[in-house]
Structure formats: structure tokens, C-alpha cells
Amino acid sequence: MTDASSRALRAAIIGTGAIAHAHAEAIAGLAPRIDLVAVVDVDADRAAQFAERFGAEAVYTDAAELFASEQLDLVHVCTPPLTHVPLAIQALRAGVPALIEKPTALSLAEMDRLVAVSHETGVPALTVFQHRFGAAALRLAALVREGVLGRPLVATCETLWHRTPDYFDLPWRGRWAIEGGGPTMGHGIHQFDLLLAVLGPWRRLSAFAARQALPTDTEDVSMAVVEFEGGALATVVNSIVSPRETSRLRFDFEHATVEVEHLYGYTDADWTFTAAPGHEALAEAWAQQPSDEISSHLSQLAQIVSALEAGTDPGVGADEARRTLEFAAATYASAFRGRPVEAGEITDDDPFHSSMDGGAVPWSPVKEAQ
Template sequence: MSRVLNVAVVGCGIGRSHIVEGYLPNSDKFKVVALCDLNPERLGQVADEFGIERRVVNFDDLLGMDDIDIIDVCTPPGAHLSMVTAALEAGKHVVCEKPLVGSLKEVDAIMALEKSTSGLLMPVFQYRFGDGIEQAKAVIDAGVAGKAYCGTVETMWRREAPYYAVPWRGKWKTELGGVLMGHAIHPHDIFTYLMGDIARMFGRVATRVNPIEVEDVISASLEMKSGALASFTATLGSVDEITRIRLQFENVTIESDHAPYNPGNAPWKILPRNDEVKDRIEALLADWQHVPSRFQTQMARFHDAIEGKGKLPVTSADSRRALELVTAFYHSSSTHQEVVLPLGPDHPLYESWVPAAYR
């Protein structure tokens, strides 16, 4: 029988969603035994809501608690590096919200640290999970889709003054970026999860919607390593909100559900080119088992990985790929040049993409 792992959640904003969507539906696998937040009022409210008795405001206090198996970091991005590092060095398993860290140098340091510590690190990309995206991936991975031709990603969301009333948002030092980092990073991860690595890109970023330091509009043209072409567009100024991913292959056209914050859940459109392809898809998906979306499945698979029953559902290498795209975006926009990936220590923005004036 699998162990029930004790969890400490750090940050009661998105951390509450981790509890509601991730840990409570997997109560046979996890128990949240501690909460940590700098805001005592919010800490008390969330702890009371879920009957969590252990409440701390000092993150370091968690590191010495021997009964805690997992530290779940749900703080503003600027705090991720120090917390993830300390938790791994303390021998804990770690969950960390996106973005994992704030530069390619930092993610490479985390990946090096993982090799010498006993705990597993799982970054969060909860949009990868659900029936829609997993059926699409099954069709692609089985070779039914055929050669990839092209694809588009549209992240059209809406963020206004109340959103930026939270002090750390919209600022380079604490949010580390704008729509690229906190919003479109999810659909862009879905795209590379399904279509593979990016070979080169030309991108632009702009701040056109809100009076903030970071970008809230982006657009890019990409070439994938497979040779397929792609375009990404995102804004935080849309009137309605959609996330739309459309992929064109030799044998199928695949289009995501348009739900902005859960595009992987509902069945996706998978349009076969002919009856033969249709029959292959129907046979492949005939005995499909429901996959709960978002945190529920990601956390369940994390437990399997800790117990040696499966691989990590999201890895630090996945986070590096996402942050590599972010780095390329900012570099391309500022230089008006195409960027060739992958990016290594010799890249001008390897140590930070944050403008020097804001570091």
C-alpha cells in the first residue's frame, strides 16, 4: 500500500488551489499538515478552512520538520530559487509553481543540485493534464497524426487594475516578467509538449494594456526542430478570454478546447483526413480511461514518481525549455533578431532577462 505523504504548502494564494484541486482529491496519497504565509490573516483563513493546525510565517521553520515529506512552493516567483534550493538541501521533495526560477543560469543550478540531493523536484504545469490534451498526445505519440506541418497558440486573457493591485504583480523584480511568464507560459508549454523543441524564433513583446513594468502583449514566429512552423500570440487585454491551440499534421487537425484556464480538460477536436485515419483514432481511444484535469492528475503522478511507480510528470528540464523560450523572446524583441535555440551560458541573457535598471 502506498504511503500518505505529508505536505507543507508555502503561500496561500495559488497554494489554496493546490489543496483544493490537488491534495484533497488525492487524500489517500497526501495530507497537508502545515501552511506557511507571510500574511497571518490569510494564513489563518486558509488553515481554518481546511483544519490545518500547523501554521508558520517563517519558511525556514519547515526545513527542520522531520515529518514533512513535500514542500510545495507557491510564493511570488522572485522567492522560488532560494526556497527550492533550501528545501532540496534539507532532503525534501519539492513542488514549485511556475516559473520555477528567474533565469537559465538559475535553472541550470537547480538541475545540478538535483543530482546531489535525495528529494524529487516537480515544477507545476497543470494545464498538461486532462482528457483533451492526453488524447491528442496519444494520437501524436502513436504516429497516427503523421508529419507536423504548423500550429498556432493564442492566449487571449484579461487582466486589469484589480489584478495589479497585488503589490508584487507587474514588476520585474518580483514577477520576473509579464504575460510571457505568468500566463502564456502554460499554453506555450502545451505546444512544445505536443510538438517538440523549438529550433529558432523571432518574437516581440510590448506593454500596451496596463501601466506596468512588464509586457502584456507578445507575438512570435517559430520554426520547430521537426521543420514545422508556428506562431504564438498573447495579450492580457482581451474582452473575452480564450486559450486556443491548433495543430495541423499530415493526417489530422487538432484543436484544443478554448477554456482559458483549463484547455486540457474537455475533449479536443481531432479531425481525421480520411476514414482510415478515423478508424485508427477510434481504435486507439476505444478503451480510454478518464484523466482528471490540472492539479489532481499532476499531484497523483508526482506521488507515483516518489513511490517509484512512474516517472515525474513535469521535470526541471521542462521548465528549462519554457524559460529558454522566455529568454529568446526578450532577446529577440530587444535586438530585433532571430534567436537560435538551445541557449547556453554564452548567451547574453543567460544570467538574467530582467532589464538592468530593474535588478
């Protein structure tokens, strides 16, 4: 990583599929502070077309060649989940911070390797959790830190999306060994990451998961009831079988209710603030510095660029992302074992540490044949 204090940052994208376009557009939206200088894809033609569209000069088909040839300040890992950690580790060992699409890793074991390399090299491994960086979420986090909303009491977190069977035509989707899980890992993780960012550490959870309708090895719906260290109770629902799609979070504090309902990104207009009787003045604090910007890759990348320019730590780092991934692992462990799971319970010798399915999926082919 080179000095970024007085020049445009140099970025590369590995993987030029659908989500890479959001990354490239975010980079373009922050010009001239950051430039897309190179892209990597195993499909050379696709990489060349992507590079031409977004103005990248260099095209590679191999990440190792990228790191050997380019001086970079940031690399965006936009490949299928199976390759996230190996590519991110290559980047860190080359001294390049990595911004990794969710899920960061396929398992806690894999995540722990990434955390260890980030600590060893001192290079950030970051995860795309863009909903933390929308204006309203940042405002909510500040009010929570200040304590003016009172204790958090109750919360609901819902990712109710819809996917048709042809969504799983891509060979890496819906496979435990390649994608890591279903909507708990690949869809709802954005919403419950924001839930965890607001409410802090969780203590224990009880969960269910099912394969209701879709041709997938993984679940297509999961539900959890969660107790947080601060005493709040929350429900978390992750679904891809819900025809009326919505993403919803509600936080009930002692002095106010704060809600957001959107689909893939929110603006201030999607949030509602309701003060409890006697605390109406809080509405004025909530209404300060309104924004019409959408929570997006751009909002998170802007924070990262500012941090890299200033030499400070960007978010969301590997340690924080691990806590979110542990929540997903605990959801699966509780659902498939039929009992509550406590934070920190899934240790190195636990099957759910090495894979999200833990070898215990009730509808697995082996179990269905019995």
C-alpha cells in the first residue's frame, strides 16, 4: 500500500460479474479521489469489456499477476464466495487492503484465518456492509452512543425477499460448500449486521431454518429470537420465498421507536422516528442533517476512501465482520441442533466452526434417503 495522502487512490476489482458493477460505479462516483486502474477475471473477454466500460487500463486473468504488476491502495473482491478469503489473503500479503463482498468467508474457521493474516500483516480486510453507512444509520448510531434514546428494549429485523428457481441456475448458488448458506448468509446478513451494529453484542439465540420451496441445498428461510448483552430482545427473519419483498428494521428504545423499511437501499425518507411521550424533543435531534443519499456501496466506499486518505482505520474490519458471521453460524447451529446457542459457544472443535451446515442439515441427501 503506497502513500495515499496527496494523490488519487488506485483501486482494482477482482471478478467482473453483476455485483462488480456496483463497486465500479461507486469508484466512479468518488473520482478523482480514487481511480479504477485494473480488473481481474478468469474470463478475459468479460474482463476486457468491463474495463472498457469503466475506464480501467489494465486487464488480468490472474490475481497474482495483478499484485505483482500494480501498485494498489484497495482491491475489491467481487468473486463467488468460495474464493473470497483466498483472494483477500493474497491481497493482504501483497500489502493491499481488501474490500470483500458478503459473505466474507464460508465458515468461522476460514474467517479466523483471514483475521489472523490481517493482524499479522497489519493490512485491513474489510467487508461490504453498506447499510451501516447510510446517513440515517450513522445518525442512529450516534444517538445510541450518546445514550439519549435510553436502553434498547425490543427489535425486529426482517429480510423478506423473493427468488425464483432459475436464480439457482448459477452453479455456485445454494450450495453449502460454495456459497456458505442460503438467505442467512447471502441476503439477510446485511440487515442483521446493521442490527448488531446498533444493539451491540448478543448473548444467545434460538433459531429455526427450513427449505420451504426452492431447489437449493441450503435453507430458503430462517428465523431467530435473540437476547443481547444489554438486555434487548430481537427477532430476525431471513427469507427468499416472500413475494412482497421488503427489508425492515425496527428498534424500540425506552424513549423512541426508530424504523426503516426499504428493499435494497434506504434514504432518510424510508425511516420513521416516533418519540415516546415526554421525549418529543428527540425528534429534533433525529431530524438534524437530513440526507437524500441512498445507503449503497458508494456510501461505504466514501468512508473507506476518507480513512485511507487520513491513515485511519476504515470499516468494517475483519474482527467486526467475524461477529456478524458468528451470528449466522449460531443461527444454523441452533436451527439444526434444536437448542439455543450462546455467543462464543462455537469453538474450533465444533462442526459449525468449519462449515455453516455443521454436517447436520435435516434435509441433506443422506438424511432424506434414510
